[in-house]
Amino acid sequence: xxxxxxxxxxxxxxxxxxxxxxxxxxxxxxxxxxxxxxxxxxxxxxxxxxxxxxxxxxxxxxxxxxxxxxxxxxxxxxxxxxxxxxxxxxxxxxxxxxxxxxxxxxxxxxxxxxxxxxxxxxxxxxxxxxxxxxxxxxxxxxxxxxxxxxxxxxxxxxxxxxxxxxxxxxxxxxxxxxxxxxxxxxxxxxxxxxxxxxxxxxxxxxxxxxxxxxxxxxxxxxxxxxxxxxxxxxxxxxxxxxxxxxxxxxxxxxxxxxxxxxxxxxxxxxxxxxxxxxxxxxxxxxxxxx
Amino acid sequence: xxxxxxxxxxxxxxxxxxxxxxxxxxxxxxxxxxxxxxxxxxxxxxxxxxxxxxxxxxxxxxxxxxxxxxxxxxxxxxxxxxxxxxxxxxxxxxxxxxxxxxxxxxxxxxxxxxxxxxxxxxxxxxxxxxxxxxxxxxxxxxxxxxxxxxxxxxxxxxxxxxxxxxxxxxxxxxxxxxxxxxxxxxxxxxxxxxxxxxxxxxxxxxxxxxxxxxxxxxxxxxxxxxxxxxxxxxxxxxxxxxxxxxxxxxxxxxxxxxxxxxxxxxxxxxxxxxxxxxxxxxxxxxxxxxxxxxxxxxxxxxxxxxxxxxxxxxxxxxxxxxxxxxxxxxxxxxxxxxxxxxxxxxxxxxxxxxxxxxxxxxxxxxxxxxxxxxxxxxxxxxxxxxxxxxxxxxxxxxxxxxxxxxxxxxxxxxxxxxxxxxxxxxxxxxxxxxxxxxxxxxxxxxxxxxxxxxxxxxxxxxxxxxxxxxxxxxxxxxxxxxxxxxxxxxxxxxxxxxxxxxxxxxxxxxxxxxxxxxxxxxxxxxxxxxxxxxxxxxxxxxxxxxxxxxxxxxxxxxxxxxxxxxxxx
Numbered sequence: 016x017x018x019x020x021x022x023x024x025x026x027x028x029x030x031x032x033x034x035x036x037x038x039x040x041x042x043x044x045x046x047x048x049x050x051x052x053x054x055x056x057x058x059x060x061x062x063x064x065x066x067x068x069x070x071x072x073x074x075x076x077x078x079x080x081x082x083x084x085x086x087x088x089x090x091x092x093x094x095x096x097x098x099x100x101x102x103x104x105x106x107x108x109x110x111x112x113x114x115x116x117x118x119x120x121x122x123x124x125x126x127x128x129x130x131x132x133x134x135x136x137x138x139x140x141x142x143x144x145x146x147x148x149x150x151x152x153x154x155x156x157x158x159x160x161x162x163x164x165x166x167x168x169x170x171x172x173x174x175x176x177x178x179x180x181x182x183x184x185x186x187x188x189x190x191x192x193x194x195x196x197x198x199x200x201x202x203x204x205x206x207x208x209x210x211x212x213x214x215x216x217x218x219x220x221x222x223x224x225x226x227x228x229x230x231x232x233x234x235x236x237x238x239x240x241x242x243x244x245x246x247x248x249x250x251x252x253x254x255x256x257x258x259x260x261x262x263x264x265x266x267x268x269x270x271x272x273x274x275x276x277x278x279x280x281x282x283x284x285x286x287x288x289x290x291x292x293x294x295x296x297x298x299x300x301x302x303x304x305x
Numbered sequence: 306x307x308x309x310x311x312x313x314x315x316x317x318x319x320x321x322x323x324x325x326x327x328x329x330x331x332x333x334x335x336x337x338x339x340x341x342x343x344x345x346x347x348x349x350x351x352x353x354x355x356x357x358x359x360x361x362x363x364x365x366x367x368x369x370x371x372x373x374x375x376x377x378x379x380x381x382x383x384x385x386x387x388x389x390x391x392x393x394x395x396x397x398x399x400x401x402x403x404x405x406x407x408x409x410x411x412x413x414x415x416x417x418x419x420x421x422x423x424x425x426x427x428x429x430x431x432x433x434x435x436x437x438x439x440x441x442x443x444x445x446x447x448x449x450x451x452x453x454x455x456x457x458x459x460x461x462x463x464x465x466x467x468x469x470x471x472x473x474x475x476x477x478x479x480x481x482x483x484x485x486x487x488x489x490x491x492x493x494x495x496x497x498x499x500x501x502x503x504x505x506x507x508x509x510x511x512x513x514x515x516x517x518x519x520x521x522x523x524x525x526x527x528x529x530x531x532x533x534x535x536x537x538x539x540x541x542x543x544x545x546x547x548x549x550x551x552x553x554x555x556x557x558x559x560x561x562x563x564x565x566x567x568x569x570x571x572x573x574x575x576x577x578x579x580x581x582x583x584x585x586x587x588x589x590x591x592x593x594x595x596x597x598x599x600x601x602x603x604x605x606x607x608x609x610x611x612x613x614x615x616x617x618x619x620x621x622x623x624x625x626x627x628x629x630x631x632x633x634x635x636x637x638x639x640x641x642x643x644x645x646x647x648x649x650x651x652x653x654x655x656x657x658x659x660x661x662x663x664x665x666x667x668x669x670x671x672x673x674x675x676x677x678x679x680x681x682x683x684x685x686x687x688x689x690x691x692x693x694x695x696x697x698x699x700x701x702x703x704x705x706x707x708x709x710x711x712x713x714x715x716x717x718x719x720x721x722x723x724x725x726x727x728x729x730x731x732x733x734x735x736x737x738x739x740x741x742x743x744x745x746x747x748x749x750x751x752x753x754x755x756x757x758x759x760x761x762x763x764x765x766x767x768x769x770x771x772x773x774x775x776x777x778x779x780x781x782x783x784x785x786x787x788x789x790x791x792x793x794x795x796x797x798x799x800x801x802x803x804x805x806x807x808x809x810x811x812x813x814x815x816x817x818x819x820x821x822x823x824x825x826x827x828x829x830x831x832x833x834x835x836x837x838x839x840x841x842x843x844x845x846x847x848x849x850x851x852x853x854x855x856x857x858x859x860x861x862x863x864x865x866x867x868x869x870x871x872x873x874x
Contacts, residue, residue, distance in 0.1 A: 207367050207407040210360045210421065214345035217359060239344065 311365025436607025
C-alpha cells in the first residue's frame with residue numbers, strides 16, 4: 016500500500032524584492048511588475064515531504080496548486096525536485112477568492128485524492144501572509160493540524176513526530192495519519208532540482224499551456240503520458256460556485272495604505288558582543304540588511 | 306537574495322551557443338538515438354541545447370546561492386584529518402551533497418553508466434561556474450573528470466564496476482605526485498606487485514594529492530620491477546572501500562584551503578589495473594593531465610571572474626577626491642584590462658574545449674565503427690588543435706588569473722589587503738593555478754612544439770581567412786603584421802641553432818602566438834555579438850605592444866648571451 020503525501024503550493028509575486036512599481040495606484044499588488052516565484056515556505060513544505068518520502072517505502076508526493084495556467088510551473092518545479100505529479104486547479108470562477116474560498120477549493124481537490132496520509136503546506140504565502148489557508152483546509156477536511164513545523168523527528172508508516180517552532184520555544188508533537196502539517200521558514204531549505212528529472216519532465220504541460228505555446232506535443236505526449244499535468248476546473252471539483260471567488264469570500268479589502276517607515280525612537284547599545292549580535296539579528300530578521 | 310552564477314553571466318550563454326555546438330551535440334548524441342532508451346535523453350539539437358542551458362542554470366543556482374556564501378567559511382575552516390581520513394569543511398560537505406542531489410556528477414559519462422552524456426562544453430562551463438563560487442571546491446567536484454580516463458582506457462568490466470559509482474556521486478582523485486616525483490613523474494616509485502592470487506597490491510607513499518581520500522582513486526605506480534623511467538609505470542584504480550590506504554596528513558596551504566591536499570600511505574592495497582601495463586604514464590596520465598589542464602583553465606577563468614566582479618563593484622562604490630574611483634583613468638584602465646583578460650581567456654578556453662569535444666567524440670565513435678577518411682582527417686585536426694591549445698590555455702589563463710587577482714587587491718587598496726573582503730582569498734586561491742597540473746614553464750615546453758613545427762601559424766592562417774565585417778578589418782591588418790613579426794622572431798630564434806637559446810626564448814614565442822590567436826578569437830566573437838568589439842580592440846592594442854617588446858627581445862638575442870643569465874652561485 017502506498018503512502019500518499021499531498022503538498023499544497025502556491026505561485027506568488029516575489030514581494031521580497033519590490034521595486035518602485037510594485038504597487039498600483041489603487042493600492043493593489045502590481046503582479047506584472049514582480050516575478051512569479053514558488054512561495055518560499057511551500058518549498059520548505061516540499062522538502063519536508065521529500066524527506067518523509069525518503070524514509071517511507073512506496074511513498075508518493077502529489078502537488079496541488081491553484082492559480083492561472085502559468086502556475087503549472089510550480090508543479091514542474093516540484094517534480095524536478097522529486098514530487099511524483101501534480102494537479103492545477105484553474106478556473107476563472109476562482110478569481111478573487113480569499114482564504115475561506117481558497118481553502119474550500121483546496122479541500123475539494125484533496126478530497127479527490129483520497130486516500131491520502133499527509134497534507135503538507137507552507138505556513139503562509141508571502142503575498143498575503145495570513146497563515147490561514149492551511150488550518151482552514153485542515154478544518155474542512157477534519158484533519159488534525161500541526162502548524163509551524165520545523166523538522167521531522169521520526170516518521171514511519173503509522174505515525175510522525177514533528178518539531179514545531181513557536182515564539183518562545185519548541186514543541187514536539189506526534190500524530191497518526193491522516194494529518195495536516197504547515198511548515199515554517201526555519202525548516203530545512205528545499206533541495207535543488209535534479210537535472211535528470213528536469214530533463215525528463217521539462218516538457219510536462221497542462222492542456223492550456225500546450226494551446227498557448229501553439230506547439231504540437233501530441234507525439235511526445237503519446238509516447239510519454241507522464242508529461243500531462245491535469246487541470247481541474249470548478250466542474251471537476253463539483254464545487255458549489257457560491258462558495259468560490261468574490262461571492263465565497265467574506266474578506267473585503269476596505270483600504271490599503273502605503274506605509275512609509277519613519278524614524279520613531281532610538282535605542283542605545285553598549286559596545287558588547289551580545290548587544291551587537293542582537294541588533295544584527297533584528298536587522299536581518301526585519302530584512303533591513305541581508 | 307539568491308544569486309545565479311549562470312544567469313548573471315551573458316558570456317556563458319554566448320559560448321554555449323557557438324555554431325559548432327550543433328555539430329558537437331549531434332555527434333555526441335549519435336543523431337539522438339538514446340532518446341528511445343532513456344527518458345532524459347534529448348530528441349533533437351534544440352532539445353539537447355535547451356537541456357544544457359537548464360542544467361547550467363541549476364549549477365549556477367547551487368553555486369550562487371549555496372556554495373558562494375559558504376566560501377569564506379570554507380576558507381577559514383579548511384580540512385581536517387580524523388582517524389586517517391579527510392573531513393571536509395561543513396560548507397564543502399553541504400555543497401557536495403547538493404551537487405549530488407542535483408545529479409551533477411558523471412556529467413560527461415554515457416547514459417549506460419547513468420551519466421548525463423553531456424559534451425565537454427557544459428561540463429567545463431560548470432567547472433568555471435563552480436570555480437567562481439569557490440576555487441577549492443572546483444577541484445573536488447572537477448575530479449570526476451578522472452572518470453574519462455577509465456572510460457577511455459579501462460575494460461568494460463572495470464567501467465561497469467566504477468563508472469556508475471562516479472555518476473552516483475562518489476568522489477575521485479588522481480594519485481600521481483610523490484616526494485621525489487613532481488614535475489618529473491618518470492621518477493614515481495610507489496610499487497605495484499601481483500600477489501599469489503593475481504591481485505595487484507600497492508605499497509608506498511603519494512604526496513600533494515588533491516582530494517586524496519576520495520572514494521575512487523587513480524594511482525600511478527611502478528609495476529615493472531627494476532625499471533627506472535616512465536615505461537615501467539602503470540595506472541591503477543584503488544577503491545577506498547578496501548581500507549588499505551591511510552591519509553597521513555593534509556598540507557596547510559596558501560589558498561584553495563577547502564580542497565584537501567593529502568599525503569597518502571598505501572599498505573598492500575588491492576588495486577585494479579587500468580588498460581595495459583606500462584602505458585600508465587606515457588598514455589593514460591598524459592590524457593588525464595590534459596583533462597586536468599582544461600580544468601585549471603576553467604578554474605582560472607572562474608576565480609578571475611569572481612575577483613573582477615568584486616573589484617568592479619568596489620570601484621563604483623568607493624569614493625575618493627569627491628567621486629567614485631572608477632572614474633579615474635588609472636582605475637578604469639586597470640578594470641578594462643582585467644575584464645578584457647577574462648574575455649580573452651574565456652574565448653581561448655571554449656575554443657580549446659570545442660576541439661577537445663570533437664576529437665574525443667571521434668575517438669569514441671571509432672570504437673563503434675570505422676571512421677570515414679574525412680572523419681579521420683577531422684579527428685586528427687581537432688586532436689592536434691586540442692593538444693596544442695590545452696597547454697597554451699593553461700599557461701595564459703592561469704597567468705591572467707593571477708594578474709587579475711593581483712589587480713583586484715590593488716583596486717581595493719589597503720582594504721583589499723585586509724581579510725574583510727574576498728579579494729585576498731581569490732588572490733591566494735589563484736596562486737596555485739600556474740603551478741599544479743604542470744607549471745607554466747612546463748606548459749611552454751608542451752606548447753613550443755607548435756612554434757617549431759609551424760602548427761600555430763597554420764591555425765592563425767585559418768582565422769585570418771574568415772569573413773569579417775569591414776569595420777574589423779584594421780584589427781585583422783594589425784594581427785597580420787603581428788604574425789609576420791612573430792615568424793621573423795621565430796626564424797631568428799631558429800637560426801641561432803642553439804637548443805638552449807630556443808628553450809630560453811620559448812615562452813616569449815609561445816606568448817606571441819597566443820596573443821595573435823586570442824586576437825583573432827575576439828574578432829570572431831565580435832562577429833557573432835558586437836558586445837565583444839571593445840574587448841577585441843583593447844586586447845589587440847595591448848597585444849601589439851607586448852609582441853613588439855618580445856620581438857625586440859628575441860631579435861636582439863644571441864646564443865652567446867646565455868652566459869650572463871647563468872647564476873653561478
